[in-house]
Amino acid sequence: MNDMPSSTVTTDFERIFHPRRIAIVGVSTRGPGFGSGIFHSLRTIGFEGEIFLVNPKGGTLDGVPILPSVADIPGAIDFAIIAVQARAVPEALELCRRKGAAGAEIFSSGFKELGTEEGRLLEQQVVQVARRGIRVIGPNCFGIYCPASGLTVLPGPDLSRESGPVAFLSQSGGMAIDFANTGKSIGLRFSKMVSFGNGADLREVELLRYLTDDAETGVITLYIEGVADGAAFFDAMRAAARRKPVIVYKGGLSNAGARAVQSHTASMGGSRRIWRAMLRQVNAVQVRDLPEMSQAALAFAMLPPRPFRRISVLGGGGALGVAAADAAEPFGLTIPAFDPPLVERIEAILPRPGSSAGNPVDVANPFVAPEVLKEVLLLAAEDPRIELQIFISLLSHYKNMARMMGLPVKEVAPYRDLAAHFQEVARRTGKPVVVVLPNPRRGLDHLDVVEMIALARRTFMAHGIVVFDELHEALRAIGHLNVHYGRKTV
Amino acid sequence: MNDMPSSTVTTDFERIFHPRRIAIVGVSTRGPGFGSGIFHSLRTIGFEGEIFLVNPKGGTLDGVPILPSVADIPGAIDFAIIAVQARAVPEALELCRRKGAAGAEIFSSGFKELGTEEGRLLEQQVVQVARRGIRVIGPNCFGIYCPASGLTVLPGPDLSRESGPVAFLSQSGGMAIDFANTGKSIGLRFSKMVSFGNGADLREVELLRYLTDDAETGVITLYIEGVADGAAFFDAMRAAARRKPVIVYKGGLSNAGARAVQSHTASMGGSRRIWRAMLRQVNAVQVRDLPEMSQAALAFAMLPPRPFRRISVLGGGGALGVAAADAAEPFGLTIPAFDPPLVERIEAILPRPGSSAGNPVDVANPFVAPEVLKEVLLLAAEDPRIELQIFISLLSHYKNMARMMGLPVKEVAPYRDLAAHFQEVARRTGKPVVVVLPNPRRGLDHLDVVEMIALARRTFMAHGIVVFDELHEALRAIGHLNVHYGRKTV
Numbered sequence: 001m002n003d004m005p006s007s008t009v010t011t012d013f014e015r016i017f018h019p020r021r022i023a024i025v026g027v028s029t030r031g032p033g034f035g036s037g038i039f040h041s042l043r044t045i046g047f048e049g050e051i052f053l054v055n056p057k058g059g060t061l062d063g064v065p066i067l068p069s070v071a072d073i074p075g076a077i078d079f080a081i082i083a084v085q086a087r088a089v090p091e092a093l094e095l096c097r098r099k100g101a102a103g104a105e106i107f108s109s110g111f112k113e114l115g116t117e118e119g120r121l122l123e124q125q126v127v128q129v130a131r132r133g134i135r136v137i138g139p140n141c142f143g144i145y146c147p148a149s150g151l152t153v154l155p156g157p158d159l160s161r162e163s164g165p166v167a168f169l170s171q172s173g174g175m176a177i178d179f180a181n182t183g184k185s186i187g188l189r190f191s192k193m194v195s196f197g198n199g200a201d202l203r204e205v206e207l208l209r210y211l212t213d214d215a216e217t218g219v220i221t222l223y224i225e226g227v228a229d230g231a232a233f234f235d236a237m238r239a240a241a242r243r244k245p246v247i248v249y250k251g252g253l254s255n256a257g258a259r260a261v262q263s264h265t266a267s268m269g270g271s272r273r274i275w276r277a278m279l280r281q282v283n284a285v286q287v288r289d290l291p292e293m294s295q296a297a298l299a300f301a302m303l304p305p306r307p308f309r310r311i312s313v314l315g316g317g318g319a320l321g322v323a324a325a326d327a328a329e330p331f332g333l334t335i336p337a338f339d340p341p342l343v344e345r346i347e348a349i350l351p352r353p354g355s356s357a358g359n360p361v362d363v364a365n366p367f368v369a370p371e372v373l374k375e376v377l378l379l380a381a382e383d384p385r386i387e388l389q390i391f392i393s394l395l396s397h398y399k400n401m402a403r404m405m406g407l408p409v410k411e412v413a414p415y416r417d418l419a420a421h422f423q424e425v426a427r428r429t430g431k432p433v434v435v436v437l438p439n440p441r442r443g444l445d446h447l448d449v450v451e452m453i454a455l456a457r458r459t460f461m462a463h464g465i466v467v468f469d470e471l472h473e474a475l476r477a478i479g480h481l482n483v484h485y486g487r488k489t490v
Numbered sequence: 491m492n493d494m495p496s497s498t499v500t501t502d503f504e505r506i507f508h509p510r511r512i513a514i515v516g517v518s519t520r521g522p523g524f525g526s527g528i529f530h531s532l533r534t535i536g537f538e539g540e541i542f543l544v545n546p547k548g549g550t551l552d553g554v555p556i557l558p559s560v561a562d563i564p565g566a567i568d569f570a571i572i573a574v575q576a577r578a579v580p581e582a583l584e585l586c587r588r589k590g591a592a593g594a595e596i597f598s599s600g601f602k603e604l605g606t607e608e609g610r611l612l613e614q615q616v617v618q619v620a621r622r623g624i625r626v627i628g629p630n631c632f633g634i635y636c637p638a639s640g641l642t643v644l645p646g647p648d649l650s651r652e653s654g655p656v657a658f659l660s661q662s663g664g665m666a667i668d669f670a671n672t673g674k675s676i677g678l679r680f681s682k683m684v685s686f687g688n689g690a691d692l693r694e695v696e697l698l699r700y701l702t703d704d705a706e707t708g709v710i711t712l713y714i715e716g717v718a719d720g721a722a723f724f725d726a727m728r729a730a731a732r733r734k735p736v737i738v739y740k741g742g743l744s745n746a747g748a749r750a751v752q753s754h755t756a757s758m759g760g761s762r763r764i765w766r767a768m769l770r771q772v773n774a775v776q777v778r779d780l781p782e783m784s785q786a787a788l789a790f791a792m793l794p795p796r797p798f799r800r801i802s803v804l805g806g807g808g809a810l811g812v813a814a815a816d817a818a819e820p821f822g823l824t825i826p827a828f829d830p831p832l833v834e835r836i837e838a839i840l841p842r843p844g845s846s847a848g849n850p851v852d853v854a855n856p857f858v859a860p861e862v863l864k865e866v867l868l869l870a871a872e873d874p875r876i877e878l879q880i881f882i883s884l885l886s887h888y889k890n891m892a893r894m895m896g897l898p899v900k901e902v903a904p905y906r907d908l909a910a911h912f913q914e915v916a917r918r919t920g921k922p923v924v925v926v927l928p929n930p931r932r933g934l935d936h937l938d939v940v941e942m943i944a945l946a947r948r949t950f951m952a953h954g955i956v957v958f959d960e961l962h963e964a965l966r967a968i969g970h971l972n973v974h975y976g977r978k979t980v
Binding site: 032040044155157158171172174175177178179181182184185186223225251252253254255258288289290291316319320322323325326327328329394396397399400403404438440441442443444445446447450451454455458470472 | 522530534645647648661662664665667668669671672674675676713715741742743744745748778779780781806809810812813815816817818819884886887889890893894928930931932933934935936937940941944945948960962
């Protein structure tokens with residue numbers, strides 16, 4: 001640790017996230033391994049750059065020759081992926097540095113996280129090589145996922161190539177791959193994701209600073225187990241949160257959690273109370289788990305950057321209205337009752353009896369025509385207090401109608417019409433429409449419903465309508481928006 | 491309301507829940523309607539009794555003749571389903587009573603929930619007929635679902651015919667069908683479900699008393715918006731909770747929620763604080779929404795009737811261990827660290843490096859062999875403090891392995907072996923094994939993973955291993971067990 005501090009080294013993040021020539025050091029020709037795994041992943045996801053494979057034993061992998069040493073690579077490389085045994089890592093890293101690599105990700109574990117003297121020393125050697133001029137991600141990590149360049153985390157051959165506004169920094173590789181997959185499922189798109197594991201060199205502070213200025217990134221998310229330098233971290237957080245929303249999932253806030261952190265990435269945890277206070281102070285959004293983080297990121301990525309405090313809730317089924325009202329209150333959202341004249345106008349177009357137009361609006365049955373729902377939303381938006389509208393769609397009920405009609409449910413459920421209408425409503429009223437798509441039908445006999453709901457989600461999202469699975473999740477996500485932008489504007 | 495109180499009428503619940511001869515009053519031969527809808531549902535689910543259809547216009551429906559009047563039905567009936575217009579309901583009900591029906595469910599709305607004088611009077615007339623000797627479910631409801639007899643709620647043609655221990659009483663029809671579908675998806679089986687809507691006659695108190703003694707029912711769940719007689723309700727709750735777990739979802743505890751309740755089932759709500767205190771006092775379990783209710787019911791239905799305070803958590807991925815620890819604490823669950831000798835024995839069989847054996851146990855990668863996982867669980871169970879084990883399975887990761895092998899993921903993911911091993915572990919150790927099956931892969935390109943996870947869930951459940959989607963949900967459900975049985979045993 002006697003070298004110059006890494007912050008004085010100029011880091012070429014462009015060559016790290018968008019490399020044209022990369023080396024994979026430590027591919028095995030026999031059986032599965034991290035090196036051959038990442039090669040397979042890069043090929044499958046369609047990385048367009050040149051890939052050089054390295055293993056002293058030589059041979060070929062999927063028709064690509066394996067070079068005996070990094071030194072044998074013709075010309076310079078931008079980035080390296082290192083998957084050799086821990087003991088061989090420092091030398092491999094040094095060879096990559098000499099080949100001109102701006103950075104390297106080290107998948108190998110067996111470093112500081114072991115808690116052994118050998119692991120600690122090996123990690124120190126990695127840091128020493130890094131200080132000579134190559135930025136290191138890891139060790140004990142899954143690396144970088146960057147949809148634009150086609151770099152992907154180790155277990156991510158099938159992640160999306162579509163870029164989007166959300167960046168993710170993670171001390172956990174498992175969390176990174178789970179978030180990337182969850183994001184793909186719910187329509188969340190990423191700019192850059194970095195699983196940095198032990199964070200021997202590049203870690204939260206520098207990466208945060210980079211993302212703060214990164215034009216591709218509009219929302220920053222983090223999974224943090226512990227930070228190397230608390231003061232620098234909170235400074236970086238504060239600076240970041242002034243520019244864009246920062247969502248933090250801090251793991252290890254319980255006693256047992258802190259113990260688990262220790263053996264996972266050898267970080268120091270910190271008390272629940274202190275973290276909460278610090279995150280609040282820098283106007284970061286704190287979430288408790290991966291689903292909540294995904295949903296918050298979705299809301300920040302898709303909704304306008306402002307708080308929404310008074311909302312309307314529309315849905316098929318009175319209990320849903322009741323549930324909406326109950327769930328909204330803890331998040332500081334109110335569902336103001338409409339004035340009687342407006343109620344009458346809404347009632348006039350809803351099916352009777354059974355419906356209720358007071359806000360929440362109960363549209364009484366799941367098969368109300370999309371055109372009618374559009375009119376109801378347009379009317380509800382006339383209440384000047386309403387800032388955002390939530391529509392709880394019971395599309396799964398079309399399964400019964402489809403069965404009676406002898407048609408596939410995906411052809412019967414009117415999600416295309418709904419998406420077009422809701423988009424128009426949002427545009428004409430200037431008030432976002434949020435859709436909740438609960439699906440109680442998801443067993444083996446309802447895989448067709450699962451597919452239809454996935455199609456509906458994609459269609460709504462393509463029309464700029466954000467979709468959540470459960471009402472409670474939508475309200476919580478909007479609550480996060482209010483906390484972040486509410487603090488800002490006050 | 492001047493007739494004798496209904497409690498002095500002997501109610502033949504057997505003939506209501508298991509009718510042999512039923513009438514559907516108000517079938518329409520033209521287009522969809524509640525009457526023809528329920529006929530279709532009963533046929534589809536395979537109700538084995540005789541069904542008589544009634545409509546003054548006569549005709550046939552699906553080859554079944556429609557009788558002009560209830561009086562034309564040959565012989566007595568056990569039960570009636572009434573779907574005529576509100577104004578025609580009292581007379582239809584009276585005719586059913588004269589035909590000897592023990593009960594009737596009234597789908598029609600247009601009664602007290604309208605808030606009009608006409609609606610109130612019509613509901614009073616229904617009550618008057620009921621007092622003469624026919625028990626009424628509804629009006630403004632979806633009726634009864636009883637898998638054993640094949641009676642089903644209106645929108646439930648495809649509900650399960652498998653009976654199980656969970657009963658549900660609901661003021662909301664939508665909640666009933668959603669819970670029935672959710673239950674089918676997650677492997678929860680029902681004894682009886684009653685959507686009683688306005689509850690003009692039979693409602694929470696009498697039904698609770700019936701279920702308390704019902705041998706088919708082991709767990710009682712309720713969705714309540716408001717009760718007719720608070721003191722009687724809490725007496726019935728107390729008596730029920732002494733015999734079996736009672737799980738209550740009280741809707742309308744917020745201001746806006748109470749307003750929504752008023753227009754939904756015309757019930758009076760009640761304050762959040764009072765309900766919480768009352769439910770605690772009678773040792774009922776309070777939940778906040780349908781997912782939480784489903785998960786709590788699953789835990790009570792499948793886990794032994796006792797608290798579980800100290801648990802082990804095993805999973806693939808260190809962050810999952812961290813997350814487990816963090817999530818356990820708020821529910822009063824502890825994850826005690828194993829003693830060093832046990833840690834060493836577990837470490838000896840886990841893949842190295844990357845794993846961690848302290849509890850939470852991080853098995854380091856998602857592809858550890860089922861036999862090894864069995865051994866780890868057997869070892870962990872040796873810690874005498876551990877009362878229950880949670881295994882977080884990352885089966886969705888087998889998608890990548892399946893792709894490389896060119897096989898369907900459902901053939902590659904080893905859920906059958908895992909289920910058999912976990913069942914053996916639970917049997918040999920006497921400590922339940924709970925499985926969490928998170929699935930971040932659920933978009934259109936991962937429908938095969940969704941199917942595999944559904945197959946895995948069914949297989950685990952068939953081996954007596956209870957499955958939850960998310961760790962947080964499993965912990966919360968176990969927390970409910972602890973609250974209920976903890977109070978009981980203290």
